[in-house]
Amino acid sequence: MSGFSHTEHVMGTVVSFDVRAGASGDVAARQGLRRACATLHRADAVFSTWKTHSPLSRLRRREITVDEAPAEVAEVLERCASARRASGGWFDPWALSGGVDPTGLVKGWAAQRALADLRQAGVESAMVNAGGDIIVCGRPDPGRPWRVGIRHPDDAGQCLSVITVTAAVATSGTYERGAHVLDPRTRRPATGTVSATVVGPDLALADALATGLVAAGADGLENVAGLSGYSAMIVASDGASLATDGFPAAA
DSSP states (O other): OOEEEEEEEETTEEEEEEEEOGGGHHHHHHHHHHHHHHHHHHHHHHHOSSSTTSHHHHHHTTSSOTTTSOHHHHHHHHHHHHHHHHTTTSSOGGGSTTSOOTHHHHHHHHHHHHHHHHHHTTOOEEEEEETTEEEEESOSBTTBOEEEEEEETTEEEEEEEEEEESSEEEEEESTTTOSOOEETTTTEEOOSEEEEEEEESOHHHHHHHHHHHHHHGGGGHHHHHTSTTOEEEEEETTSOEEEOTTOOOBO
């Protein structure tokens, strides 16, 4: 199966593509890749909290309303509201200082849209990895599924687990950026959980749930377990790991 890889620096991270062109052919697949990268840059332009004049920054300053912002803003905020309910309130972009901040969901949302661009171009098998938020389709080779390594929070060169992925997997943690996830109930940095991984059919929701689990710790696992098709694993600050039933076994 022919294919290619690509890395794109966008949204404050590196997004890597592993594309297996298959029947679509490399020309069509690369056209899809260009659209996928444009989708990511569009998301960055709309939702960046660092760019002063982005629509989200203007919304946070109350210079515009949601109705006056690009349509994607209302879509993402609706997804955030759904994720807040699904997480039992542990993921709450409205509980942060400075105004609503959907960062914990939007990267996964954008990566999933980028994969949709590839699929629309005829790509049957691909992986999009947006800084640890991963969405896949198809298989890398006939009879072989996509496998993803979950990094050990104490050692970037070591895998905590290797899992088989058929759709989405998102990991959030404190091992790279420190305690940057706030507990929405105390509005203080969450320190009890150093890593949270969620597997499921939708990357935007998995991304949000993983962020919420860093705040919730073990208390949030029940919320994930109650969602059809989703499972999770967390690593506590003392190194102990816990997982819901159905979390993919090591491959």
